[in-house]
Amino acid sequence: MRVVFMGTPDIAATCLKKILADGFEVVGVYTQPDRPKGRGMKMVYSPVKEVALAAGIPVFQPENFREEESVQQLRDLQPDICTVVAYGRILPQKVLDVPKRGCINIHASILPKYRGSAPYQWAVLDGLEETGVTAMYLTREMDAGDIIDVSRTPIGENETAGELLDRLAVLGADLLSKTLSRFAQGEVKGTAQDASQVSYAPLLDKSMSPIDWTKTAQQVHNHVRGLHPWPVATMEIQGKLFKVHATRVAEGSGEPGQILGLSKTGLLVACGEGAVEILSLQVEGGKRMSAPDYFRGHPLQL
Secondary structure (H helix, E strand, C coil): CEEEEEECCHHHHHHHHHHHHCCCEEEEEECCCCEEECCCCEEECCHHHHHHHHCCCCEECCCCCCCHHHHHHHHHCCCCEEEEECCCCCCCHHHHCCCCCCEEEEECCCCCCCEECCHHHHHHHCCCCEEEEEEEECCCCCCCCCEEEEEEEECCCCCCHHHHHHHHHHHHHHHHHHHHHHHHHCCCCCECCCHHHCCEECCCCHHHCECCCCCEHHHHHHHHHHCCCCCCEEEEECCEEEEEEEEEEECCCCCCCCEEEECCCCEEEECCECEEEEEEEEECCCCCEEHHHHHHHCCCCC
16 A cells, blocks of 8 residues: 655654554655754755655655646656545645545544644643643544544643653554554545534744743643643733743632742742632743752842
8 A cells, every 4th residue: 555644743653653663564654845954954854755756756845736837746656545634734635635545643632522723732731631642634624524533632731731642642553553554454534524513724924922820720721731841821020021831720819820839849829710820931031940959049039
């Protein structure tokens, strides 16, 4: 079975490594074009491209599939199936029609919940106790195809979105390999999504960073977890802007945003209901530190 893989970031690279290790015939890899990165704006390869080159697999990086030449390149690979994991491109129908057995996608939520670009982050932001990954057929409508299979996992009470993604990458890789094995054995049917259960997970942005202290302690804690490692929650303390990297729900009460005290483990701040303990933070222009270590050198004026 000739497989074409399409993906770009680390979660996709984990999936590509898995299906290569499991012996699937990957005849071509599509990933987004190289982009400048860092202070020196050096052109860097995507994680998927790194894996593909190391495995000696042809890599294709079209800006889009508007040019007939890009679509013909895909046809020339004669794929039986295309697998898509966080590619970062909407595939037109003329691309979806190329592989003999269709295009399948691994999506980092339990569909039809959290369609869109930031599913696992919103799962944490919304305080879910469980999420997962879905294998689905691709259609022109975003994340709307028939569901092939789902793998579920609990979300830890203090787990950040970044930590969750690391686990979902492994879960997704296993599900992709399992799904391709089913295709190798014969026809694979999907189940239509329940349109009444659809929800969306839009992109995150920096405007979401400031913490709203009128929220409950659990909501503030979810906010910090869901925005980590990007764009990261922020707060002001005595006129300075801080990134807040880690918190826990704690006991305490006061006016929302009021600093209640500093302990050996963190900075206690009142919320609309309850309090959170800030365990680590980062002053603007500084490095990440535990809250007690930072305020030992920068005493609070309570």
